[in-house]
Amino acid sequence: MPSTHNVEKPWDTDDIDKWKVDDFKPEDNAGGSFAEESSFATLFPKYREVYLREAWPLITRSLEKLGIACTLDLVEGSMTVKTTRKTYDPAAILKARDLIKLLARSVPAPQAVRILDDGVACDIIKIRNQVRNKERFVKRRQRILGPEGSTLKALELLTECYILVQGSTVAAMGPYKGLKEVRRVVDDCMANIHPIYHIKELMIKRELAKDPELAGQSWDRFLPQFKKRHTSKRRTPFKVTDKAKKTYTPFPPPQEKSKVDMQIESGEYFLSKTAKERQQKERREDAMKSKMEEKRKEREKEFVAPKEDLGSDKKKKKEKKRKHRDEEEGSSSEKKKKKKSKD
Incomplete structure:
Protein backbone atom coordinates (compact mmCIF):
# COMPACT_ATOMS: atom_id res chain seq x y z
CA MET A 1 0.00 0.00 0.00
CA PRO A 2 1.54 3.35 -1.01
CA SER A 3 2.26 5.85 1.77
CA THR A 4 -0.07 8.79 2.05
CA HIS A 5 2.16 10.76 4.43
CA ASN A 6 3.46 13.27 1.87
CA VAL A 7 0.22 13.53 -0.08
CA GLU A 8 -1.32 16.99 -0.31
CA LYS A 9 -4.19 17.59 2.13
CA PRO A 10 -6.37 20.46 0.86
CA TRP A 11 -8.57 20.32 3.99
CA ASP A 12 -5.60 20.81 6.36
CA THR A 13 -5.14 24.60 6.48
CA ASP A 14 -3.22 26.79 8.93
CA ASP A 15 -6.33 28.33 10.46
CA ILE A 16 -7.39 24.96 11.98
CA ASP A 17 -6.79 24.57 15.74
CA LYS A 18 -5.83 20.91 16.11
CA TRP A 19 -5.86 21.07 19.92
CA LYS A 20 -9.42 22.36 20.21
CA VAL A 21 -11.91 19.94 21.78
CA ASP A 22 -15.34 20.30 20.21
CA ASP A 23 -18.49 20.03 22.30
CA GLY A 119 -11.79 21.76 30.06
CA VAL A 120 -12.62 22.14 33.76
CA ALA A 121 -11.55 19.37 36.12
CA CYS A 122 -11.37 19.01 39.90
CA ASP A 123 -8.89 17.58 42.37
CA ILE A 124 -9.59 16.91 46.07
CA ILE A 125 -6.27 16.72 47.94
CA LYS A 126 -6.25 14.95 51.33
CA ILE A 127 -3.78 16.71 53.63
CA ARG A 128 -4.57 15.41 57.14
CA ASN A 129 -2.64 12.15 56.79
CA GLN A 130 0.50 13.99 55.61
CA VAL A 131 1.24 15.56 59.03
CA ARG A 132 0.88 13.65 62.30
CA ASN A 133 1.03 16.48 64.83
CA LYS A 134 -2.26 18.40 64.93
CA GLU A 135 -0.74 21.78 65.89
CA ARG A 136 1.82 21.50 63.09
CA PHE A 137 -0.93 20.50 60.65
CA VAL A 138 -3.04 23.58 61.54
CA LYS A 139 -0.04 25.92 61.10
CA ARG A 140 0.91 24.47 57.71
CA ARG A 141 -2.71 24.54 56.53
CA GLN A 142 -2.85 28.21 57.51
CA ARG A 143 0.20 28.85 55.30
CA ILE A 144 -1.84 27.89 52.22
CA LEU A 145 -4.33 30.64 53.10
CA GLY A 146 -1.75 33.25 54.11
CA PRO A 147 -2.47 36.53 55.93
CA GLU A 148 -6.08 37.50 55.11
CA GLY A 149 -6.12 34.91 52.29
CA SER A 150 -3.43 36.69 50.22
CA THR A 151 -1.41 33.51 49.48
CA LEU A 152 -4.53 31.62 48.36
CA LYS A 153 -5.58 34.51 46.10
CA ALA A 154 -2.12 34.62 44.49
CA LEU A 155 -2.25 30.87 43.81
CA GLU A 156 -5.73 31.19 42.26
CA LEU A 157 -4.54 33.97 39.91
CA LEU A 158 -1.37 32.16 38.84
CA THR A 159 -2.91 28.70 38.35
CA GLU A 160 -6.34 29.92 37.11
CA CYS A 161 -7.98 27.52 39.57
CA TYR A 162 -10.60 27.87 42.28
CA ILE A 163 -9.13 26.62 45.59
CA LEU A 164 -11.06 25.92 48.80
CA VAL A 165 -9.32 24.81 52.01
CA GLN A 166 -11.90 23.00 54.13
CA GLY A 167 -11.15 20.75 57.12
CA SER A 168 -8.74 17.99 56.15
CA THR A 169 -8.95 18.49 52.35
CA VAL A 170 -8.15 21.08 49.70
CA ALA A 171 -10.64 21.20 46.80
CA ALA A 172 -9.38 22.71 43.53
CA MET A 173 -11.19 23.36 40.22
CA GLY A 174 -9.68 24.50 36.95
CA PRO A 175 -7.58 23.40 33.96
CA TYR A 176 -5.44 20.27 34.20
CA LYS A 177 -2.14 22.17 34.11
CA GLY A 178 -3.22 24.45 36.96
CA LEU A 179 -4.45 21.51 39.06
CA LYS A 180 -1.03 19.87 38.73
CA GLU A 181 0.65 23.03 40.08
CA VAL A 182 -1.87 23.33 42.94
CA ARG A 183 -1.24 19.74 44.07
CA ARG A 184 2.53 20.29 44.00
CA VAL A 185 2.25 23.49 46.07
CA VAL A 186 -0.11 21.90 48.65
CA ASP A 187 1.98 18.73 49.05
CA ASP A 188 5.18 20.76 49.48
CA CYS A 189 3.47 23.06 52.00
CA MET A 190 2.54 20.04 54.11
CA ALA A 191 6.21 18.94 53.80
CA ASN A 192 7.28 22.30 55.38
CA ILE A 193 8.13 24.18 52.15
CA HIS A 194 6.50 27.62 52.14
CA PRO A 195 4.12 28.36 49.20
CA ILE A 196 5.82 31.73 48.58
CA TYR A 197 8.73 29.92 46.87
CA HIS A 198 6.35 28.30 44.38
CA ILE A 199 4.51 31.60 43.86
CA LYS A 200 7.79 33.32 42.89
CA GLU A 201 8.59 30.48 40.50
CA LEU A 202 5.13 30.62 38.88
CA MET A 203 5.37 34.40 38.44
CA ILE A 204 8.74 34.09 36.68
CA LYS A 205 7.42 31.29 34.41
CA ARG A 206 4.41 33.44 33.52
CA GLU A 207 6.67 36.28 32.38
CA LEU A 208 9.02 33.93 30.49
CA ALA A 209 6.09 32.40 28.59
CA LYS A 210 5.38 35.80 27.00
CA ASP A 211 8.79 35.82 25.26
CA PRO A 212 8.66 33.74 22.01
CA GLU A 213 12.48 33.51 21.82
CA LEU A 214 12.63 31.47 25.05
CA ALA A 215 9.99 28.95 23.93
CA GLY A 216 12.56 26.29 22.95
CA GLN A 217 15.12 27.03 25.70
CA SER A 218 15.58 25.79 29.24
CA TRP A 219 14.31 28.15 31.94
CA ASP A 220 16.44 26.77 34.77
CA ARG A 221 18.86 29.71 34.66
CA PHE A 222 15.99 32.16 35.26
CA LEU A 223 14.25 30.25 38.05
CA PRO A 224 15.38 30.93 41.66
CA GLN A 225 17.34 28.19 43.41
CA PHE A 226 16.31 28.11 47.06
CA LYS A 227 18.78 26.26 49.26
CA LYS A 228 18.41 25.26 52.88
CA ARG A 229 20.49 27.51 55.10
CA HIS A 230 21.63 26.70 58.61
CA THR A 231 20.90 29.54 61.00
CA SER A 232 23.79 31.06 62.91
CA LYS A 233 21.98 30.78 66.24
CA ARG A 234 21.99 27.20 67.37
CA ARG A 235 19.35 25.96 69.74
CA THR A 236 20.68 25.85 73.28
CA PRO A 237 19.79 22.59 75.04
CA PHE A 238 17.65 22.72 78.14
CA LYS A 239 19.91 20.32 80.05
CA VAL A 240 23.61 21.16 79.60
CA THR A 241 25.74 18.06 80.04
CA ASP A 242 29.22 18.29 81.56
CA LYS A 243 31.67 17.66 78.71
CA ALA A 244 34.81 17.82 80.89
CA LYS A 245 37.31 15.02 80.39
CA LYS A 246 36.72 12.20 82.82
CA THR A 247 39.07 9.43 83.81
CA TYR A 248 38.54 6.34 81.70
CA THR A 249 37.24 3.32 83.57
CA PRO A 250 36.49 0.01 81.87
CA PHE A 251 33.72 -0.73 84.37
CA PRO A 252 30.15 0.49 83.80
CA PRO A 253 28.64 3.01 86.24
CA PRO A 254 26.92 1.54 89.32
CA GLN A 255 23.25 0.73 88.95
CA GLU A 256 20.88 3.25 90.52
CA LYS A 257 19.14 2.09 93.67
CA SER A 258 15.47 1.31 93.36
CA LYS A 259 12.79 2.50 95.76
CA VAL A 260 12.71 -0.92 97.48
CA ASP A 261 16.51 -0.91 98.01
CA MET A 262 16.34 2.56 99.61
CA GLN A 263 13.51 1.38 101.91
CA ILE A 264 15.55 -1.67 102.96
CA GLU A 265 18.56 0.53 103.82
CA SER A 266 16.47 2.93 105.90
CA GLY A 267 14.59 0.05 107.58
CA GLU A 268 11.19 1.27 106.39
CA TYR A 269 10.67 -1.90 104.32
CA PHE A 270 10.44 -4.07 107.43
CA LEU A 271 7.93 -1.91 109.27
CA SER A 272 4.31 -2.94 109.66
CA LYS A 273 1.49 -1.31 107.74
CA THR A 274 0.35 0.80 110.70
CA ALA A 275 3.93 1.94 111.41
CA LYS A 276 4.37 2.99 107.74
CA GLU A 277 1.12 4.95 107.83
CA ARG A 278 2.14 6.63 111.09
CA GLN A 279 5.53 7.55 109.61
CA GLN A 280 3.92 9.03 106.48
CA LYS A 281 1.48 10.99 108.66
CA GLU A 282 4.36 12.41 110.70
CA ARG A 283 6.17 13.46 107.51
CA ARG A 284 3.07 15.22 106.22
CA GLU A 285 2.58 17.02 109.54
CA ASP A 286 6.24 18.14 109.65
CA ALA A 287 6.02 19.46 106.09
CA MET A 288 2.77 21.25 106.94
CA LYS A 289 4.28 22.82 110.08
CA SER A 290 7.33 24.05 108.17
CA LYS A 291 5.13 25.67 105.51
CA MET A 292 2.92 27.30 108.13
CA GLU A 293 6.02 28.69 109.87
CA GLU A 294 7.31 30.16 106.60
CA LYS A 295 3.95 31.80 105.87
CA ARG A 296 3.77 33.23 109.42
CA LYS A 297 7.23 34.80 109.02
CA GLU A 298 6.23 36.32 105.67
CA ARG A 299 3.10 37.84 107.24
CA GLU A 300 5.10 39.25 110.19
CA LYS A 301 7.55 40.98 107.84
CA GLU A 302 4.85 43.49 106.91
CA PHE A 303 4.44 44.60 110.55
CA VAL A 304 8.15 45.04 111.38
CA ALA A 305 8.88 48.75 111.98
CA PRO A 306 11.85 50.23 110.08
CA LYS A 307 14.96 51.19 112.09
CA GLU A 308 15.18 54.89 112.98
CA ASP A 309 18.66 56.44 113.01
CA LEU A 310 18.11 59.33 115.49
CA GLY A 311 21.77 60.14 115.99
CA SER A 312 22.35 60.86 112.31
CA ASP A 313 19.37 63.29 112.19
CA LYS A 314 20.77 65.32 115.11
CA LYS A 315 24.17 65.52 113.41
CA LYS A 316 22.57 66.79 110.20
CA LYS A 317 20.69 69.54 112.07
CA LYS A 318 23.90 70.66 113.85
CA GLU A 319 25.78 70.82 110.52
CA LYS A 320 23.01 72.97 108.99
CA LYS A 321 23.10 75.41 111.93
CA ARG A 322 26.89 75.67 111.73
CA LYS A 323 26.82 76.41 107.98
CA HIS A 324 24.15 79.06 108.49
CA ARG A 325 26.20 80.69 111.26
CA ASP A 326 29.35 80.68 109.10
CA GLU A 327 27.47 82.31 106.21
CA GLU A 328 26.17 85.09 108.49
CA GLU A 329 29.65 85.75 109.93
CA GLY A 330 31.12 85.90 106.42
CA SER A 331 28.52 88.39 105.24
CA SER A 332 29.10 90.66 108.31
CA SER A 333 32.91 90.67 107.81
CA GLU A 334 32.45 91.69 104.16
CA LYS A 335 30.25 94.65 105.20
CA LYS A 336 32.92 95.86 107.69
CA LYS A 337 35.63 95.72 104.99
CA LYS A 338 33.50 97.81 102.63
CA LYS A 339 32.94 100.48 105.31
CA LYS A 340 36.70 100.72 106.01
CA SER A 341 37.47 101.11 102.31
CA LYS A 342 34.95 104.01 102.03
CA ASP A 343 36.46 105.83 105.05
Whole structure:
Protein backbone atom coordinates (compact mmCIF):
# COMPACT_ATOMS: atom_id res chain seq x y z
CA MET A 1 0.00 0.00 0.00
CA PRO A 2 1.54 3.35 -1.01
CA SER A 3 2.26 5.85 1.77
CA THR A 4 -0.07 8.79 2.05
CA HIS A 5 2.16 10.76 4.43
CA ASN A 6 3.46 13.27 1.87
CA VAL A 7 0.22 13.53 -0.08
CA GLU A 8 -1.32 16.99 -0.31
CA LYS A 9 -4.19 17.59 2.13
CA PRO A 10 -6.37 20.46 0.86
CA TRP A 11 -8.57 20.32 3.99
CA ASP A 12 -5.60 20.81 6.36
CA THR A 13 -5.14 24.60 6.48
CA ASP A 14 -3.22 26.79 8.93
CA ASP A 15 -6.33 28.33 10.46
CA ILE A 16 -7.39 24.96 11.98
CA ASP A 17 -6.79 24.57 15.74
CA LYS A 18 -5.83 20.91 16.11
CA TRP A 19 -5.86 21.07 19.92
CA LYS A 20 -9.42 22.36 20.21
CA VAL A 21 -11.91 19.94 21.78
CA ASP A 22 -15.34 20.30 20.21
CA ASP A 23 -18.49 20.03 22.30
CA PHE A 24 -20.11 16.58 22.40
CA LYS A 25 -23.62 16.91 20.99
CA PRO A 26 -26.53 14.42 20.96
CA GLU A 27 -26.05 13.75 17.24
CA ASP A 28 -22.44 12.64 17.92
CA ASN A 29 -23.68 9.65 19.92
CA ALA A 30 -24.21 7.12 17.14
CA GLY A 31 -24.77 4.20 19.55
CA GLY A 32 -27.96 5.61 21.05
CA SER A 33 -28.91 5.19 24.72
CA PHE A 34 -26.73 3.25 27.15
CA ALA A 35 -27.31 -0.46 27.76
CA GLU A 36 -26.86 -0.22 31.55
CA GLU A 37 -27.46 2.40 34.20
CA SER A 38 -24.43 3.96 35.94
CA SER A 39 -24.75 5.69 39.31
CA PHE A 40 -22.53 7.33 41.96
CA ALA A 41 -23.40 8.33 45.52
CA THR A 42 -21.58 10.32 48.19
CA LEU A 43 -22.33 11.29 51.77
CA PHE A 44 -22.36 14.89 52.98
CA PRO A 45 -21.98 16.35 56.51
CA LYS A 46 -24.97 17.43 58.56
CA TYR A 47 -24.15 21.16 58.43
CA ARG A 48 -24.47 21.13 54.60
CA GLU A 49 -28.07 19.92 54.66
CA VAL A 50 -29.78 23.34 54.76
CA TYR A 51 -27.61 24.79 51.97
CA LEU A 52 -27.98 21.75 49.69
CA ARG A 53 -31.75 21.81 50.09
CA GLU A 54 -31.80 25.46 48.92
CA ALA A 55 -29.35 24.93 46.03
CA TRP A 56 -30.75 21.60 44.80
CA PRO A 57 -33.08 23.12 42.12
CA LEU A 58 -30.05 24.76 40.44
CA ILE A 59 -28.13 21.45 40.48
CA THR A 60 -31.13 19.56 39.07
CA ARG A 61 -31.55 22.03 36.18
CA SER A 62 -27.82 21.87 35.35
CA LEU A 63 -27.76 18.05 35.27
CA GLU A 64 -30.99 17.80 33.26
CA LYS A 65 -29.24 19.46 30.30
CA LEU A 66 -26.86 16.46 30.18
CA GLY A 67 -29.61 13.92 30.81
CA ILE A 68 -28.45 13.02 34.34
CA ALA A 69 -30.91 12.35 37.18
CA CYS A 70 -30.03 13.33 40.77
CA THR A 71 -31.58 12.65 44.18
CA LEU A 72 -30.96 14.22 47.60
CA ASP A 73 -31.59 11.87 50.54
CA LEU A 74 -31.79 13.96 53.73
CA VAL A 75 -32.57 10.95 55.94
CA GLU A 76 -29.45 9.02 54.94
CA GLY A 77 -27.43 12.19 54.24
CA SER A 78 -26.34 11.27 50.71
CA MET A 79 -26.44 12.59 47.13
CA THR A 80 -26.90 10.24 44.16
CA VAL A 81 -26.47 10.81 40.40
CA LYS A 82 -27.36 8.28 37.68
CA THR A 83 -27.73 8.03 33.92
CA THR A 84 -31.11 8.00 32.17
CA ARG A 85 -32.33 7.13 28.68
CA LYS A 86 -31.81 10.79 27.72
CA THR A 87 -28.07 10.68 28.56
CA TYR A 88 -25.98 11.02 25.38
CA ASP A 89 -22.50 11.94 26.70
CA PRO A 90 -20.57 9.01 28.28
CA ALA A 91 -18.39 11.44 30.29
CA ALA A 92 -21.40 13.27 31.79
CA ILE A 93 -21.81 10.79 34.66
CA LEU A 94 -18.16 11.32 35.67
CA LYS A 95 -18.66 15.10 35.69
CA ALA A 96 -21.79 14.64 37.82
CA ARG A 97 -19.79 12.44 40.23
CA ASP A 98 -17.19 15.23 40.62
CA LEU A 99 -20.03 17.74 41.13
CA ILE A 100 -21.51 15.94 44.16
CA LYS A 101 -18.00 15.45 45.58
CA LEU A 102 -17.36 19.19 45.45
CA LEU A 103 -20.76 19.97 46.97
CA ALA A 104 -19.98 17.62 49.88
CA ARG A 105 -16.66 19.47 50.40
CA SER A 106 -18.46 22.83 50.97
CA VAL A 107 -17.87 24.28 47.47
CA PRO A 108 -20.67 26.77 46.62
CA ALA A 109 -23.21 25.42 44.13
CA PRO A 110 -22.74 28.15 41.43
CA GLN A 111 -18.99 27.43 41.48
CA ALA A 112 -19.35 23.64 41.58
CA VAL A 113 -21.66 23.63 38.52
CA ARG A 114 -18.72 24.85 36.40
CA ILE A 115 -17.28 21.32 36.60
CA LEU A 116 -19.84 20.28 33.96
CA ASP A 117 -18.04 22.44 31.35
CA ASP A 118 -15.37 20.92 29.08
CA GLY A 119 -11.79 21.76 30.06
CA VAL A 120 -12.62 22.14 33.76
CA ALA A 121 -11.55 19.37 36.12
CA CYS A 122 -11.37 19.01 39.90
CA ASP A 123 -8.89 17.58 42.37
CA ILE A 124 -9.59 16.91 46.07
CA ILE A 125 -6.27 16.72 47.94
CA LYS A 126 -6.25 14.95 51.33
CA ILE A 127 -3.78 16.71 53.63
CA ARG A 128 -4.57 15.41 57.14
CA ASN A 129 -2.64 12.15 56.79
CA GLN A 130 0.50 13.99 55.61
CA VAL A 131 1.24 15.56 59.03
CA ARG A 132 0.88 13.65 62.30
CA ASN A 133 1.03 16.48 64.83
CA LYS A 134 -2.26 18.40 64.93
CA GLU A 135 -0.74 21.78 65.89
CA ARG A 136 1.82 21.50 63.09
CA PHE A 137 -0.93 20.50 60.65
CA VAL A 138 -3.04 23.58 61.54
CA LYS A 139 -0.04 25.92 61.10
CA ARG A 140 0.91 24.47 57.71
CA ARG A 141 -2.71 24.54 56.53
CA GLN A 142 -2.85 28.21 57.51
CA ARG A 143 0.20 28.85 55.30
CA ILE A 144 -1.84 27.89 52.22
CA LEU A 145 -4.33 30.64 53.10
CA GLY A 146 -1.75 33.25 54.11
CA PRO A 147 -2.47 36.53 55.93
CA GLU A 148 -6.08 37.50 55.11
CA GLY A 149 -6.12 34.91 52.29
CA SER A 150 -3.43 36.69 50.22
CA THR A 151 -1.41 33.51 49.48
CA LEU A 152 -4.53 31.62 48.36
CA LYS A 153 -5.58 34.51 46.10
CA ALA A 154 -2.12 34.62 44.49
CA LEU A 155 -2.25 30.87 43.81
CA GLU A 156 -5.73 31.19 42.26
CA LEU A 157 -4.54 33.97 39.91
CA LEU A 158 -1.37 32.16 38.84
CA THR A 159 -2.91 28.70 38.35
CA GLU A 160 -6.34 29.92 37.11
CA CYS A 161 -7.98 27.52 39.57
CA TYR A 162 -10.60 27.87 42.28
CA ILE A 163 -9.13 26.62 45.59
CA LEU A 164 -11.06 25.92 48.80
CA VAL A 165 -9.32 24.81 52.01
CA GLN A 166 -11.90 23.00 54.13
CA GLY A 167 -11.15 20.75 57.12
CA SER A 168 -8.74 17.99 56.15
CA THR A 169 -8.95 18.49 52.35
CA VAL A 170 -8.15 21.08 49.70
CA ALA A 171 -10.64 21.20 46.80
CA ALA A 172 -9.38 22.71 43.53
CA MET A 173 -11.19 23.36 40.22
CA GLY A 174 -9.68 24.50 36.95
CA PRO A 175 -7.58 23.40 33.96
CA TYR A 176 -5.44 20.27 34.20
CA LYS A 177 -2.14 22.17 34.11
CA GLY A 178 -3.22 24.45 36.96
CA LEU A 179 -4.45 21.51 39.06
CA LYS A 180 -1.03 19.87 38.73
CA GLU A 181 0.65 23.03 40.08
CA VAL A 182 -1.87 23.33 42.94
CA ARG A 183 -1.24 19.74 44.07
CA ARG A 184 2.53 20.29 44.00
CA VAL A 185 2.25 23.49 46.07
CA VAL A 186 -0.11 21.90 48.65
CA ASP A 187 1.98 18.73 49.05
CA ASP A 188 5.18 20.76 49.48
CA CYS A 189 3.47 23.06 52.00
CA MET A 190 2.54 20.04 54.11
CA ALA A 191 6.21 18.94 53.80
CA ASN A 192 7.28 22.30 55.38
CA ILE A 193 8.13 24.18 52.15
CA HIS A 194 6.50 27.62 52.14
CA PRO A 195 4.12 28.36 49.20
CA ILE A 196 5.82 31.73 48.58
CA TYR A 197 8.73 29.92 46.87
CA HIS A 198 6.35 28.30 44.38
CA ILE A 199 4.51 31.60 43.86
CA LYS A 200 7.79 33.32 42.89
CA GLU A 201 8.59 30.48 40.50
CA LEU A 202 5.13 30.62 38.88
CA MET A 203 5.37 34.40 38.44
CA ILE A 204 8.74 34.09 36.68
CA LYS A 205 7.42 31.29 34.41
CA ARG A 206 4.41 33.44 33.52
CA GLU A 207 6.67 36.28 32.38
CA LEU A 208 9.02 33.93 30.49
CA ALA A 209 6.09 32.40 28.59
CA LYS A 210 5.38 35.80 27.00
CA ASP A 211 8.79 35.82 25.26
CA PRO A 212 8.66 33.74 22.01
CA GLU A 213 12.48 33.51 21.82
CA LEU A 214 12.63 31.47 25.05
CA ALA A 215 9.99 28.95 23.93
CA GLY A 216 12.56 26.29 22.95
CA GLN A 217 15.12 27.03 25.70
CA SER A 218 15.58 25.79 29.24
CA TRP A 219 14.31 28.15 31.94
CA ASP A 220 16.44 26.77 34.77
CA ARG A 221 18.86 29.71 34.66
CA PHE A 222 15.99 32.16 35.26
CA LEU A 223 14.25 30.25 38.05
CA PRO A 224 15.38 30.93 41.66
CA GLN A 225 17.34 28.19 43.41
CA PHE A 226 16.31 28.11 47.06
CA LYS A 227 18.78 26.26 49.26
CA LYS A 228 18.41 25.26 52.88
CA ARG A 229 20.49 27.51 55.10
CA HIS A 230 21.63 26.70 58.61
CA THR A 231 20.90 29.54 61.00
CA SER A 232 23.79 31.06 62.91
CA LYS A 233 21.98 30.78 66.24
CA ARG A 234 21.99 27.20 67.37
CA ARG A 235 19.35 25.96 69.74
CA THR A 236 20.68 25.85 73.28
CA PRO A 237 19.79 22.59 75.04
CA PHE A 238 17.65 22.72 78.14
CA LYS A 239 19.91 20.32 80.05
CA VAL A 240 23.61 21.16 79.60
CA THR A 241 25.74 18.06 80.04
CA ASP A 242 29.22 18.29 81.56
CA LYS A 243 31.67 17.66 78.71
CA ALA A 244 34.81 17.82 80.89
CA LYS A 245 37.31 15.02 80.39
CA LYS A 246 36.72 12.20 82.82
CA THR A 247 39.07 9.43 83.81
CA TYR A 248 38.54 6.34 81.70
CA THR A 249 37.24 3.32 83.57
CA PRO A 250 36.49 0.01 81.87
CA PHE A 251 33.72 -0.73 84.37
CA PRO A 252 30.15 0.49 83.80
CA PRO A 253 28.64 3.01 86.24
CA PRO A 254 26.92 1.54 89.32
CA GLN A 255 23.25 0.73 88.95
CA GLU A 256 20.88 3.25 90.52
CA LYS A 257 19.14 2.09 93.67
CA SER A 258 15.47 1.31 93.36
CA LYS A 259 12.79 2.50 95.76
CA VAL A 260 12.71 -0.92 97.48
CA ASP A 261 16.51 -0.91 98.01
CA MET A 262 16.34 2.56 99.61
CA GLN A 263 13.51 1.38 101.91
CA ILE A 264 15.55 -1.67 102.96
CA GLU A 265 18.56 0.53 103.82
CA SER A 266 16.47 2.93 105.90
CA GLY A 267 14.59 0.05 107.58
CA GLU A 268 11.19 1.27 106.39
CA TYR A 269 10.67 -1.90 104.32
CA PHE A 270 10.44 -4.07 107.43
CA LEU A 271 7.93 -1.91 109.27
CA SER A 272 4.31 -2.94 109.66
CA LYS A 273 1.49 -1.31 107.74
CA THR A 274 0.35 0.80 110.70
CA ALA A 275 3.93 1.94 111.41
CA LYS A 276 4.37 2.99 107.74
CA GLU A 277 1.12 4.95 107.83
CA ARG A 278 2.14 6.63 111.09
CA GLN A 279 5.53 7.55 109.61
CA GLN A 280 3.92 9.03 106.48
CA LYS A 281 1.48 10.99 108.66
CA GLU A 282 4.36 12.41 110.70
CA ARG A 283 6.17 13.46 107.51
CA ARG A 284 3.07 15.22 106.22
CA GLU A 285 2.58 17.02 109.54
CA ASP A 286 6.24 18.14 109.65
CA ALA A 287 6.02 19.46 106.09
CA MET A 288 2.77 21.25 106.94
CA LYS A 289 4.28 22.82 110.08
CA SER A 290 7.33 24.05 108.17
CA LYS A 291 5.13 25.67 105.51
CA MET A 292 2.92 27.30 108.13
CA GLU A 293 6.02 28.69 109.87
CA GLU A 294 7.31 30.16 106.60
CA LYS A 295 3.95 31.80 105.87
CA ARG A 296 3.77 33.23 109.42
CA LYS A 297 7.23 34.80 109.02
CA GLU A 298 6.23 36.32 105.67
CA ARG A 299 3.10 37.84 107.24
CA GLU A 300 5.10 39.25 110.19
CA LYS A 301 7.55 40.98 107.84
CA GLU A 302 4.85 43.49 106.91
CA PHE A 303 4.44 44.60 110.55
CA VAL A 304 8.15 45.04 111.38
CA ALA A 305 8.88 48.75 111.98
CA PRO A 306 11.85 50.23 110.08
CA LYS A 307 14.96 51.19 112.09
CA GLU A 308 15.18 54.89 112.98
CA ASP A 309 18.66 56.44 113.01
CA LEU A 310 18.11 59.33 115.49
CA GLY A 311 21.77 60.14 115.99
CA SER A 312 22.35 60.86 112.31
CA ASP A 313 19.37 63.29 112.19
CA LYS A 314 20.77 65.32 115.11
CA LYS A 315 24.17 65.52 113.41
CA LYS A 316 22.57 66.79 110.20
CA LYS A 317 20.69 69.54 112.07
CA LYS A 318 23.90 70.66 113.85
CA GLU A 319 25.78 70.82 110.52
CA LYS A 320 23.01 72.97 108.99
CA LYS A 321 23.10 75.41 111.93
CA ARG A 322 26.89 75.67 111.73
CA LYS A 323 26.82 76.41 107.98
CA HIS A 324 24.15 79.06 108.49
CA ARG A 325 26.20 80.69 111.26
CA ASP A 326 29.35 80.68 109.10
CA GLU A 327 27.47 82.31 106.21
CA GLU A 328 26.17 85.09 108.49
CA GLU A 329 29.65 85.75 109.93
CA GLY A 330 31.12 85.90 106.42
CA SER A 331 28.52 88.39 105.24
CA SER A 332 29.10 90.66 108.31
CA SER A 333 32.91 90.67 107.81
CA GLU A 334 32.45 91.69 104.16
CA LYS A 335 30.25 94.65 105.20
CA LYS A 336 32.92 95.86 107.69
CA LYS A 337 35.63 95.72 104.99
CA LYS A 338 33.50 97.81 102.63
CA LYS A 339 32.94 100.48 105.31
CA LYS A 340 36.70 100.72 106.01
CA SER A 341 37.47 101.11 102.31
CA LYS A 342 34.95 104.01 102.03
CA ASP A 343 36.46 105.83 105.05
